[in-house]
Amino acid sequence: MSKETYLQLKKEFWMRFAFNVGIAGIGLVLLIVMIFNQSRYIPYLLVVMGMISLMNQVLVMPTKAKKDAFEKEHPEWKEVSVKGVKVDSQEQSKRYGVSLIALIVVIGSFFAMYRPTLQAQKEQEEKVEIRQKLQPAMENIQKQEQSSREAVQSQMKDLLRTPSSAQKQRQQVGNDQDCLLLTNH
Numbered sequence: 431m432s433k434e435t436y437l438q439l440k441k442e443f444w445m446r447f448a449f450n451v452g453i454a455g456i457g458l459v460l461l462i463v464m465i466f467n468q469s470r471y472i473p474y475l476l477v478v479m480g481m482i483s484l485m486n487q488v489l490v491m492p493t494k495a496k497k498d499a500f501e502k503e504h505p506e507w508k509e510v511s512v513k514g515v516k517v518d519s520q521e522q523s524k525r526y527g528v529s530l531i532a533l534i535v536v537i538g539s540f541f542a543m544y545r546p547t548l549q550a551q552k553e554q555e556e557k558v559e560i561r562q563k564l565q566p567a568m569e570n571i572q573k574q575e576q577s578s579r580e581a582v583q584s585q586m587k588d589l590l591r592t593p594s595s596a597q598k599q600r601q602q603v604g605n606d607q608d609c610l611l612l613t614n615h
Contacts, residue, residue, distance in 0.1 A: 436504070441512040443490070453532050457481070471543075
């Protein structure tokens with residue numbers, strides 16, 4: 431077991447771990463979106479946890495076990511940097527393949543379980559219910575306004591038809607003057 435093999439294994443472990451954390455982060459962001467939109471997030475959470483567990487069992491843990499075995503034999507290799515180390519292409523393709531499958535499952539299950547239209551439909555139904563509840567009150571208000579207008583209009587017509595007290599006084603004064611004129615002649 432050479433130092434070069436250990437460095438490749440160490441670098442591959444950190445890459446696989448980063449992929450696992452990245453897919454977990456994507457799953458978490460999509461989970462938060464589902465929670466805010468009141469979609470079915472519990473089945474989605476189970477799918478994401480399953481994919482992360484699968485990636486952990488298939489990719490991360492076997493590599494970590496081998497890396498830890500190397501570090502037990504050669505503890506001085508822990509501090510060696512992995513910068514510039516080339517990883518075996520077979521290990522890379524395994525990492526990319528499993529990670530790609532996990533990512534497709536996480537995103538695919540998000541779109542399968544995400545239902546934003548249900549939230550919009552609920553909001554629309556709530557608006558309709560509110561309108562239906564307010565409709566009788568609005569009709570009563572409109573009837574009251576109409577009856578108030580009609581009452582004001584009838585009062586205005588009555589005022590225009592009946593002479594005011596000033597007009598009555600003028601008529602009375604005019605009648606009194608006519609009577610005086612007639613009695614003086």
